[in-house]
Amino acid sequence: MKIALVHDYLKEYGGAESVLEALSDIFPNAPIYTTLYHPQNFGPHRSRLEKKWSPRLHQSFFQHLPLAPKLISPLRLLSPLAFKSFDFRGFDLIITSATGAYFPNSLNKNGAKLICYCHTPPRYLYGLPTARRFTNNPIIHFFVSIINHFLRPLDFKYSQNVDQYLANSLTTAARIKKFYRRDSLIINPPVDIPKEAKIAISSPKSSPQYYLTGGRLAAAKRYDIAIEACNQLKLPLKVFGRDFANTLSYLKSFAGPTIEFVGEVTQAEKFKLFSQAKAYIFPSDQEDFGIVSVEAQASGCPVVGYNSGGITETVIDGQTGVLFDKLTPASCAQAIQKLQKLKITPLTCIKNAHQFSSEIFLQKIQNLVTRSL
Numbered sequence: 294m295k296i297a298l299v300h301d302y303l304k305e306y307g308g309a310e311s312v313l314e315a316l317s318d319i320f321p322n323a324p325i326y327t328t329l330y331h332p333q334n335f336g337p338h339r340s341r342l343e344k345k346w347s348p349r350l351h352q353s354f355f356q357h358l359p360l361a362p363k364l365i366s367p368l369r370l371l372s373p374l375a376f377k378s379f380d381f382r383g384f385d386l387i388i389t390s391a392t393g394a395y396f397p398n399s400l401n402k403n404g405a406k407l408i409c410y411c412h413t414p415p416r417y418l419y420g421l422p423t424a425r426r427f428t429n430n431p432i433i434h435f436f437v438s439i440i441n442h443f444l445r446p447l448d449f450k451y452s453q454n455v456d457q458y459l460a461n462s463l464t465t466a467a468r469i470k471k472f473y474r475r476d477s478l479i480i481n482p483p484v485d486i487p488k489e490a491k492i493a494i495s496s497p498k499s500s501p502q503y504y505l506t507g508g509r510l511a512a513a514k515r516y517d518i519a520i521e522a523c524n525q526l527k528l529p530l531k532v533f534g535r536d537f538a539n540t541l542s543y544l545k546s547f548a549g550p551t552i553e554f555v556g557e558v559t560q561a562e563k564f565k566l567f568s569q570a571k572a573y574i575f576p577s578d579q580e581d582f583g584i585v586s587v588e589a590q591a592s593g594c595p596v597v598g599y600n601s602g603g604i605t606e607t608v609i610d611g612q613t614g615v616l617f618d619k620l621t622p623a624s625c626a627q628a629i630q631k632l633q634k635l636k637i638t639p640l641t642c643i644k645n646a647h648q649f650s651s652e653i654f655l656q657k658i659q660n661l662v663t664r665s666l
Contacts (some may be wrong), residue, residue: 294666295407296323296386301395302355303346304362306338308482309392310411312461313650315483316410317345319658320434323388328375328395329355330400331362332604337559338536343345353378365394370440373399381405383665389455393581397453407457410454410480413465413581414472416513418445422578424511424537430512449473457665462582462603463492466472478661483654484587486646487564504629505570505594507533507555508585510540515599517544518576521622522629524549530574533558533566567592572632574616576625580604589612591646593639597628607649611635613642 298320300313317325330352332339353375355361371394381387384405389397393413400407417423418441451472460466460516469477506519516532517622523530527550532544533559545554558566567573573589575598580586582603586596589609596614598604608614614637617628 294386295384296388296662297326298323298383299326299328299379299387299389299397299400301390301392301397302329302331302365303327303350303367303373304329305509305537306336306342307345308340308582309390312412312482313346313409313585314342315654316347316390316658319655320388323349324351325349326351326353326379328368328372329352329361334362336557337562347517349466349529351379352576357441358477360406370393370444372396373447376400377415386662396451397456399447403455406456407454408457408459408661408665410459410461411465411469411477412461412555414452415444415448417441418448419468419472422513422515424509424513438514449477457595457661458551459661462606464579464603464606465581480651480654482582482584482662483651484584484591484646484649485657486643487593493602501569501571503529503531503553503570504572504574504597505531505533505566505589506574506576506645507531508538510534510544511537512540513578514580515576516540516622517547517567518599518625519574520544520548520552522574522625525622525626526629527551530630531555531566531570533563549558551560562590563588567594570594572597572629574625574629575599575604576620577602578603578620583607586614587646589641591649593642595632595635595637597625598626607645610643613645614638633651 332343335342376397376399382403387405387407389409389411391397391411393415417651458469458475458477459480461482465475466479469475506516531553533555569591572595575586580602586604587607589596590613596608598608600616600618610616615628615632617624
């Protein structure tokens, strides 16, 4: 059986890329097709991923375009041409990892079965909060709206090329049903359960001294809510993650004296931060799934999160965290104060996270491929 993996582009490492990494581990002989490969932005993951991916990669003509890594958004208009340029003759199965940025399902499958692991339909096409703030400019917003009007029918057309949709959450499955009129099989993203988490089960946590937020520092993640809430309550907050579209400078502009920015971290460093935090604050607006909130629970850390999107499927309100209903600093601050009065144990959080483990993801993907072929 010959399998190919396809991903929009590779120039950063986030939740979607962690899923691709898991798929590439499950299918170690599968080549990886992507429009653009720019490992310079992989941060602490670069060495590991270059060893895994570089020998297997096939890039499109985007790779040779000047300044392509800086033109990711406008290049989406040409992405169907990039995916159609790949030759998939001879493959039995193609698995696309569709982040919602490009249109990988526009490819010519040439008789192969096409499975799409959908992280979300394009957020910019369907009125969902996006990673960039450029549409705040009314002139740009006007022209983008016109372009998106013509892109939506194309997106729908390409969605019908898929034989089987996989959704990373119930939230994403509902979007696929609404926008593409297609059913999905839900397979949650893989989350590594740290071996060190056993310590939290057998012994109580040492007195944590700070709150934590972070991940990919993009506008839609709304880390500004966490910062402003901790400013109001005068609580210590650590913010981790790589800057995206100059969001970091915006966050720093109003961060108070109790806020600390620690930069991009490795998985081991992230676990250490989680294991010593009072709670992880996740105010993301309409999150697709939210791997980082599960990683927090896997480390025994409760979550304070905005009650929308995928986080409603991963956090048990009152048991593994607290959800707040209004996307405001005041509502977030109230949730933090509510959490302070609860007795949430690391064991409860870790047990909840186990349902999203890498082992379960592996088993479901392997079973699906076996049934498909």
